[in-house]
Amino acid sequence: MIGSMMNAGVTGVQNGYDMLNRSADQIAKLNVPAEQGGTEDYITPAVEQTLGELQVKASAKVVETASETLGTLIDIKV
Incomplete structure (x- = not known):
């Protein structure tokens, strides 16, 4: 049970960092012309930055x- 909680937390942290990296990449492409893969949408990646941060923080709490x-279980057992 503790192992699955820990795995879920670590997976959540990784997913949060992935979201942060993807949205940062989109933000970096704001100055690139659309025909070269750029985008004009800055709202979605900005919101995803906040969501990624919240996911990392919440998942870190799960790990903690x-x-x-x-x-505590080790202390009780010993």
Whole structure:
């Protein structure tokens, strides 16, 4: 159970970082002409930056809680 919580948290952190990287790439392409792969949409990547940050923070809390729970269980067992 603790292992699956930890895995879910780590996966969430990775997904959050992926979202941050994708949206940062889109933001970087704002000055590139559309015919060269650029975009004019800055709102979506800006919102995704915030969502990615929130996902990383929430997932880090899951990892932290799983770690604390495991530590408590070890303390009780010993």
